Amino acid sequence: MKIGELVKRSGLSAHTIRYYERIGLLPPADRDRSGQRDYDVSILTWIEFLNRLKTTGMPIRDMLLYAALRARGTETEAERKALLEEHRERVRAHVAELQDCLLVLDTKIAGYAGVEERIKIHDARQTKRR
Amino acid sequence: MKIGELVKRSGLSAHTIRYYERIGLLPPADRDRSGQRDYDVSILTWIEFLNRLKTTGMPIRDMLLYAALRARGTETEAERKALLEEHRERVRAHVAELQDCLLVLDTKIAGYAGVEERIKIHDARQTKRR
């Protein structure tokens, strides 16, 4: 798979793919005889996982750490697990915080709805009096 | 309340408070006779709400929009409500996405735990054979 196809299948831009490779988030791609990047489909699984980490707010430097451990092989699995467990805790905490904020938003929105109600009631009264 | 106290009570830095005022997120502060900012406690409620918006990922330009509507008074309440409702939807969607990612993390972590299990079993067998 050339970079153009990977762009389509991964959702990343070619710029971003090369950038990720440059900083070490993606392994150095194999090249065809003319020097162009030639990807194995398995890269898609990795990119998808990176996307999960990114969505959950993991900074690139932590992803790099994970990628480096992964590159070092099986011996680093305990460390990788610990890294993910810590991250999971942060994500859980963040979700809890967001849910808290959602309650505040609900209250605020309900307050505005209340205002609308009061306007309607007020208008109704005005109408009656006319 | 001077800026120093607001720093302590709001958690924002003085730099950030002045920056927020400059861009219009905070209303222009009253000044004492020597020109220093003098805040009313009510500003804390507003800052707290801004923090909620920020935590939930609202970009500053949207907060500015909300702040501008607020400054225009009661007539903009329907618009503000709509803005918050849209935002709430985005936050809900984001929370759902995060929960999805959490499941992926759980699976991944369980996979590593599985590896540890297999190592233990393998070691146990080795011990038996010895």
Add this chain to the structure above:
DNA sequence: CTACGGGTTAGAGTGCACTCTAAGTCAAGG
């Protein structure tokens, strides 16, 4: 043969949200 559509690189530029610097003012305490 040549145009075209892809690819290549190093490095510059972007947008966001701060964060800090430099140089100055001001009021109270010793």
Add this chain to the structure above:
DNA sequence: CCTTGACTTAGAGTGCACTCTAACCCGTAG
């Protein structure tokens, strides 16, 4: 009077994660 520390401003700098530019190369279809 002088120091201290909190405040003031305009504007520069930071860190992140891309995103794009310029100038180039390569293989194939017409």
